[in-house]
Amino acid sequence: DAKTTQPPSMDCAEGRAANLPCNHSTISGNEYVYWYRQIHSQGPQYIIHGLKNNETNEMASLIITEDRKSSTLILPHATLRDTAVYYCIVRVGRGAQKLVFGQGTRLTINP
Amino acid sequence: NAGVMQNPRHLVRRRGQEARLRCSPMKGHSHVYWYRQLPEEGLKFMVYLQKENIIDESGMPKERFSAEFPKEGPSILRIQQVVRGDSAAYFCASSQGITSYEQYFGPGTRLTVT
Numbered sequence: 001d002a003k004t005t006q007p008p009s010m011d012c013a014e015g016r017a018a019n020l021p022c023n024h025s026t027i028s029g030n031e032y033v034y035w036y037r038q039i040h041s042q043g044p045q046y047i048i049h050g051l052k053n054n055e056t057n058e059m060a061s062l063i064i065t066e067d068r069k070s071s072t073l074i075l076p077h078a079t080l081r082d083t084a085v086y087y088c089i090v091r092v093g094r095g096a097q098k099l100v101f102g103q104g105t106r107l108t109i110n111p
Numbered sequence: 112n113a114g115v116m117q118n119p120r121h122l123v124r125r126r127g128q129e130a131r132l133r134c135s136p137m138k139g140h141s142h143v144y145w146y147r148q149l150p151e152e153g154l155k156f157m158v159y160l161q162k163e164n165i166i167d168e169s170g171m172p173k174e175r176f177s178a179e180f181p182k183e184g185p186s187i188l189r190i191q192q193v194v195r196g197d198s199a200a201y202f203c204a205s206s207q208g209i210t211s212y213e214q215y216f217g218p219g220t221r222l223t224v225t
Contacts, residue, residue: 032212034212034213038154041200041219041221042218042219043115043202043204043216043217043218043219044154044202044204044216045216046213046214046215049212049213097159097167098144098156098159098167098169098170099144099146099154099156099204099214100156101146101153101154101155102153103153104153
């Protein structure tokens with residue numbers, strides 16, 4: 001699986017958009033970008049995934065650059081409950097495989 | 112649809128005892144994964160199982176740790192002769208398998224070895 005690089009921490013004001021970057025310059029053509037988050041000590045929560053097109057769901061949007069070497073997770077209207085560690089993971093798409101977690105980005109939403 | 116269930120949520124064991132952690136996957140899921148999170152560290156993959164089969168155990172410590180996912184009942188992660196370094200949060204995840212993109216995680220079991 002390709003290695004990802006994320007900033008260790010970020011802050012965002014409540015109600016604003018939170019933009020979390022991820023670099024994955026060695027990503028292969030068949031690898032997807034996944035985002036998970038871990039709120040406090042809870043189990044990780046799946047957020048979104050994508051291959052090359054931008055994706056949006058009820059939780060977030062995922063913007064992948066054209067060369068696929070980086071991506072940005074966007075939480076459009078951050079709330080205090082979005083404070084968590086966010087993990088960007090690159091792996092082959094469908095298929096039952098392990099997730100390789102890096103250190104992630106600790107996002108703090110401030111009131 | 113109930114999510115992934117883990118029990119117990121908290122487990123305290125003395126050094127040398129055995130710890131048994133249980134995981135019931137989401138309904139319809141036949142693939143189970145175990146991950147460990149040591150204090151102040153990231154999540155590390157341990158083992159991936161399908162019903163009655165271990166598919167990938169590349170993250171399992173060589174000794175004292177074992178896992179199973181029987182035809183009937185929950186998946187079990189077993190740690191024999193626990194040591195203080197085993198104190199961690201153990202998370203289970205499940206997926207439908209090769210047709211699914213995401214894994215769904217349980218709330219975890221926090222093991223404390225005294």
